[in-house]
Amino acid sequence: MPAIPSLGGLRGRGNGRVNRVEPPVPVPVSAYVVDCAVYVDGKRQPGRWTHTAAIQEVRRRGEGFVWIGLHEPDEQQIQGIAETFGLHELAVEDAVHAHQRPKLERYDDTLFMVFRTVRYIEHESPTTANEIVESGELMVFLGADFVITVRHGNHSGLARLRRELDADPERLKPGPAAVLHAIADHVVDHFLEVTERIEDDIDEMETQVFAPRSPVTSEQIYLMKREVLELRRAVMPLTTPLRRLAEGYTRLVPDEVRSYFRNVHDHLTNVAERVAGFDELLTTLVDATLAKISLQQNTDMRKITAWAAIIAVPTALAGIYGMNFDYMPELKMRYGYPVTVAAILGICLLLYRIFRKNKWL
Numbered sequence: 001m002p003a004i005p006s007l008g009g010l011r012g013r014g015n016g017r018v019n020r021v022e023p024p025v026p027v028p029v030s031a032y033v034v035d036c037a038v039y040v041d042g043k044r045q046p047g048r049w050t051h052t053a054a055i056q057e058v059r060r061r062g063e064g065f066v067w068i069g070l071h072e073p074d075e076q077q078i079q080g081i082a083e084t085f086g087l088h089e090l091a092v093e094d095a096v097h098a099h100q101r102p103k104l105e106r107y108d109d110t111l112f113m114v115f116r117t118v119r120y121i122e123h124e125s126p127t128t129a130n131e132i133v134e135s136g137e138l139m140v141f142l143g144a145d146f147v148i149t150v151r152h153g154n155h156s157g158l159a160r161l162r163r164e165l166d167a168d169p170e171r172l173k174p175g176p177a178a179v180l181h182a183i184a185d186h187v188v189d190h191f192l193e194v195t196e197r198i199e200d201d202i203d204e205m206e207t208q209v210f211a212p213r214s215p216v217t218s219e220q221i222y223l224m225k226r227e228v229l230e231l232r233r234a235v236m237p238l239t240t241p242l243r244r245l246a247e248g249y250t251r252l253v254p255d256e257v258r259s260y261f262r263n264v265h266d267h268l269t270n271v272a273e274r275v276a277g278f279d280e281l282l283t284t285l286v287d288a289t290l291a292k293i294s295l296q297q298n299t300d301m302r303k304i305t306a307w308a309a310i311i312a313v314p315t316a317l318a319g320i321y322g323m324n325f326d327y328m329p330e331l332k333m334r335y336g337y338p339v340t341v342a343a344i345l346g347i348c349l350l351l352y353r354i355f356r357k358n359k360w361l
Contacts, residue, residue: 036054040058042169042171043172054066065176068081069149069162070150079092086109091107094114101237102241104245109144111141112139114137115138115184115234116138118135118230119136119194133194144176158186161182175254188268192267198228198278199278218290221286239265242265245258246265306360313344
């Protein structure tokens with residue numbers, strides 16, 4: 001709820017009039033809260049809840065949990081939620097400022113986990129695209145009776161996931177850890193989708209690289225390599241947190257949920273191996289493109305050299321007989337001109353056939 005402005009802050013002026021100076025009214029929490037719900041026995045309870053009323057209801061019942069979703073909150077707005085749920089200030093700072101690598105941290109009785117989300121950007125061809133992968137961030141605070149999600153970016157929404165979980169209460173019966181698993185599974189599924197789309201782009205680029213007169217340049221392959229690196233930064237650091245959750249890192253994740261984290265970790269390992277393969281393949285394509293460019297340059301130089309050698313014959317003969325001397329061989333011959341022209345054409349044709357046979361032309 002917004003704070004009620006204070007009635008203080010009165011000051012007089014020289015004209016005797018008293019003016020009220022109102023402090024700025026903070027933005028209400030609801031401006032940043034995407035959703036706030038109470039779940040009991042896996043079922044979402046009816047009604048609209050504030051974060052304070054929701055956690056009070058859960059603790060009054062002695063069962064269930066609260067799930068709050070936030071979108072790019074600022075420090076002032078999240079402070080009330082942090083105080084209500086006892087969130088650590090360092091984790092809150094990371095959640096507000098974002099730009100974190102995937103990680104898992106434990107603060108007293110609360111877990112803080114960071115995911116990097118990715119989205120594939122549609123484009124006509126990998127050789128004309130300026131951007132292929134867009135990234136965002138998703139942070140999760142996990143407690144014994146609450147889960148708080150903070151997302152940064154417009155593509156990492158959890159509304160669809162929440163609707164799916166609301167329609168299947170059995171998945172939410174284990175408590176907040178089930179939400180964390182569903183989010184992890186959701187993120188890794190998007191990794192798989194983006195990986196498959198990028199794999200198609202790389203296959204198309206590989207075909208074009210080895211095609212005659214290929215339009216692919218090393219700059220375009222480097223762009224693809226940079227986009228794969230963006231995906232790699234989201235995938236690789238997440239393997240350790242998921243493995244720790246699968247191995248029983250905390251009591252907040254019950255045994256019945258831990259086995260599902262193993263499955264998510266296996267899927268992530270598959271993605272990580274494919275992404276590593278993309279990096280190696282793109283490095284090979286860069287080397288192949290540079291080698292192809294070098295070969296093309298050598299071919300062009302051979303053609304230029306061959307034509308220069310052919311042109312040198314008439315140039316040399318014309319230069320010799322173009323000198324204005326009175327006494328030169330064959331200068332007075334009746335058929336000197338046609339013989340000279342025939343000799344030039346014959347030598348040029350002979351050189352052309354020699355260069356053609358050696359594939360210089």
